[in-house]
Amino acid sequence: xxxxxxxxxxxxxxxxAVAVPASAHRQWMLPSSTVLSGDDVWVTVDAxxxxxxxxxxxxxxxLDALKAWAPDGxxxxxxxxxxxxxxxxxxxxxxxxxxxxxxxxxxGVMGSYDLNGKTERLPRGTTTANLSERxxxxxxxxxxxxxxxxxxxxxxxxxxTTTLFQPTGKGIELVPVTHPNDLIAGEAATFQxxxxxxxxxxxxxxxxxGGIRYRDQLGQMDLQxxxxxxxxxxxTGPGLYWVNVxxxxxxxxxxxxxxxxxxxxxxxxxxxxxxAP
Amino acid sequence: xxLSTPARIxxxxxxxxxxxxxxxxxxxxPGTMDVTITIPRLKVAxxxxxxxxxxxxxxxxxxxxxxVWYDYDMKAxxxxxxxxxxxxxxxxxxxxxxxxxNGITGATRAPGTHKISFTRAQLxxxxxxxxxxxxxxxxxxxxxxxLRVPFAWPAKPGAGGRTAGTSELGAVSVAFR
Numbered sequence: 001x002x003x004x005x006x007x008x009x010x011x012x013x014x015x016x017a018v019a020v021p022a023s024a025h026r027q028w029m030l031p032s033s034t035v036l037s038g039d040d041v042w043v044t045v046d047a048x049x050x051x052x053x054x055x056x057x058x059x060x061x062x063l064d065a066l067k068a069w070a071p072d073g074x075x076x077x078x079x080x081x082x083x084x085x086x087x088x089x090x091x092x093x094x095x096x097x098x099x100x101x102x103x104x105x106x107x108g109v110m111g112s113y114d115l116n117g118k119t120e121r122l123p124r125g126t127t128t129a130n131l132s133e134r135x136x137x138x139x140x141x142x143x144x145x146x147x148x149x150x151x152x153x154x155x156x157x158x159x160x161t162t163t164l165f166q167p168t169g170k171g172i173e174l175v176p177v178t179h180p181n182d183l184i185a186g187e188a189a190t191f192q193x194x195x196x197x198x199x200x201x202x203x204x205x206x207x208x209x210g211g212i213r214y215r216d217q218l219g220q221m222d223l224q225x226x227x228x229x230x231x232x233x234x235x236t237g238p239g240l241y242w243v244n245v246x247x248x249x250x251x252x253x254x255x256x257x258x259x260x261x262x263x264x265x266x267x268x269x270x271x272x273x274x275x276a277p
Numbered sequence: 278x279x280l281s282t283p284a285r286i287x288x289x290x291x292x293x294x295x296x297x298x299x300x301x302x303x304x305x306x307p308g309t310m311d312v313t314i315t316i317p318r319l320k321v322a323x324x325x326x327x328x329x330x331x332x333x334x335x336x337x338x339x340x341x342x343x344x345v346w347y348d349y350d351m352k353a354x355x356x357x358x359x360x361x362x363x364x365x366x367x368x369x370x371x372x373x374x375x376x377x378x379n380g381i382t383g384a385t386r387a388p389g390t391h392k393i394s395f396t397r398a399q400l401x402x403x404x405x406x407x408x409x410x411x412x413x414x415x416x417x418x419x420x421x422x423x424l425r426v427p428f429a430w431p432a433k434p435g436a437g438g439r440t441a442g443t444s445e446l447g448a449v450s451v452a453f454r
Contacts, residue, residue: 033361035361035364035367035372036358036361037357037358037359037360037361037367037371037372038354038355038357038358038359038360039353039354039355039357040353040355040358041358156372158372158373159372159373160372182368184368275364275368276364277365
């Protein structure tokens with residue numbers, strides 16, 4: 001039982017290292033616009049990890065895993081990347097009409113094994129592809145959990161399109177019922193979330209309005225996906241919203257043993273802009 | 278789009294009414310809507326003429342844009358960058374259009390009263406029923422305002438609905454002939 005507890009702690013620690021931080025720190029990307037018109041269209045994005053939304057005041061977001069996709073699904077260039085003390089920034093030239101995706105996606109495996117009487121953690125950077133070579137011969141009691149993290153934003157030139165919402169089948173993904181670039185205060189929005197390609201029931205969905213610095217109450221909405229993976233969001237007003245969906249965290253029951261680390265962990269983050277009517 | 282050219286089409290067919298000097302009354306079944314829009318004169322340090330979109334809504338039908346006044350003559354069509362700031366129109370109709378839009382694109386207008394006329398066909402009001410004329414103005418470094426004037430077709434000749442804005446738009450009225 002002792003190793004079990006330790007295993008969970010190790011997994012949690014690794015999750016924090018690999019994943020969107022599990023603590024109060026929130027990772028986010030903030031586009032200069034989400035709804036755009038014109039013939040030569042650019043978007044600038046700030047990317048950071050901070051407590052308050054959307055103020056860059058803690059850590060820049062790393063851009064290693066960042067990619068952009070044009071509405072037809074082709075990969076597009078990330079331009080003018082820079083990482084400063086508190087934020088990263090980059091541009092995307094939106095050369096086609098429709099809805100673009102900008103995403104930082106990472107997959108990793110965390111876990112531990114026993115070797116020669118000692119418990120060892122799997123090193124950072126372990127993936128399903130290199131897992132077998134990272135577990136030495138003779139290792140026993142191998143425990144692993146796969147973590148998929150997706151932080152993405154959408155921006156639309158002209159009419160919103162849905163071509164690039166084809167799920168990859170990995171991690172948590174958003175399927176629009178309401179298009180994420182067609183949000184208006186006073187109109188409820190519905191999104192469906194998939195986990196590994198299937199509608200995911202019971203996922204906790206956290207929605208927090210931006211502008212935290214200038215108010216006393218966080219205004220966090222704690223929602224949950226229904227049986228069909230769908231969740232309805234009633235915006236409290238126009239503005240920017242941070243949305244975070246995660247696989248449920250293991251909960252230790254009072255007086256009970258520490259729960260086993262879940263085999264599958266996934267996290268999803270997006271920033272949504274709700275326009276005034 | 279007919280700009281302040283009253284009844285060019287009708288003038289030919291109802292010459293008698295025009296001669297009698299009361300075409301609006303003589304015409305039992307109007308075919309044209311005259312829209313009068315006042316753009317207020319504002320005392321601001323930096324003034325730019327507003328972008329204005331005019332469209333027609335009907336329950337169950339797609340919004341039909343009849344006029345958009347914007348900086349259409351900038352190099353490389355740059356003036357289209359701010360069309361999305363006319364945000365309700367952009368969502369209702371603008372975002373699915375291409376610009377310049379033939380017969381719809383127009384230059385921005387200076388403060389003052391402007392008359393613009395539309396035929397029933399231009400308004401997309403062929404089917405009898407209830408319609409709403411919507412006028413939305415958005416000004417660079419300024420505000421935004423939207424006004425709605427309901428109307429019905431067939432219309433009665435003479436003055437129709439009237440409303441007035443408080444910030445970016447003055448009086449907006451419609452009349453039929």
